[in-house]
Amino acid sequence: MSDADDEIMNAVARALRSHGYADLTMQDIADESSKSKSLLHYHYDTKADLLVAFLDDLLTEYEQRIECRADQPPEQRIVDFLARFVFTPADDEREAFHLALLEMRSQGPFNDRIQTQLERSDRLLRETLAEIITDGIDDGTFEQVDPDRTAALLVAALDGARTRQITLGEANELSLDKNSVTYTRATVEELLAQIVEPILAEGGTLPDLDTTLAELDRED
């Protein structure tokens, strides 16, 4: 991806955060970049074309980030995967961004090209997780489980936690064990304790979530 494309995609992300999906205009995106609206239209016929290119870019970037950590052992890769879904209480920009994506997702059934990207995203997430679990079964890290079924469950739980995180406002801070925990963090902690820990082969231990979050933070 060229520097120019990169700049446009960053402008789309900023414009989505500020305006949401439904009300977004090409002018809003142009306002966030050094490009004119007519130049944007020269590269991307319609707003829909630009947003589909944006989703495509987002998924490609996600694929690359996952590949960067592919040399880690399976138990670290699965904690990485889950940790990327944790929002801290201060993640306001990230919440605004995912809220716009949620709006866009609700248009999937009415727009074939958006839906194609949503399907690609779903497949990517489930296949990445299934591959981590399969690698872990093969090298003795995990017990025998159905990788595809476990992957679907984890993806559903992470997706639901994120949706509640971004739509609930201040109520996305849950009071658990007398502590305040974000919805995504609570869910990831429970998935690790109730789904991932139980499939660890005897004697195995999971990497610490906070240590992993700090490592991912340094890489971004």
Place this chain on the structure above:
Amino acid sequence: MSDADDEIMNAVARALRSHGYADLTMQDIADESSKSKSLLHYHYDTKADLLVAFLDDLLTEYEQRIECRADQPPEQRIVDFLARFVFTPADDEREAFHLALLEMRSQGPFNDRIQTQLERSDRLLRETLAEIITDGIDDGTFEQVDPDRTAALLVAALDGARTRQITLGEANELSLDKNSVTYTRATVEELLAQIVEPILAEGGTLPDLDTTLAELDRED
């Protein structure tokens, strides 16, 4: 709720299914009912007022349905709770309705009254589940677990499965064990097997999912 209110709420549901949330007008709702647009405005100042009343009604109805089965044992109540989230491949109207709700949810952070209803919904779901689990711990059905944490995990997973079910189009049918299973059904099966079964006290068994689905179907 009066018959007139009931009729209006049914009209809102139909209008949401046909038009989605963002583009919905008071006229669309009037077109689905025997009331005029001006009569709707007499009872509800704005579209937002009517939609908030609709959410309120939806939650109250859900509370009542849960209470109807409150005399069942905890293991049946938890399977009931999960089973209500299963979509069959033919649930097109239900998918359209929840898609409109998803669109509405993405507006939560911009509309205090919608957000208040979302918070009420989240609390209702988590508290209902936590109560079932607590009752089950008290009467020896379930092992000792943290009811609030398990409830948050189950609600997140059910929510995410539903969002993927309604946004993915035909890709919401997952190929698992060489069978085709809806995203919601796959998730509910895994939650039962991986979260609920493991907390059953020794010798306990879970009610069958298909039998439960048939029972709920008869009651609706």
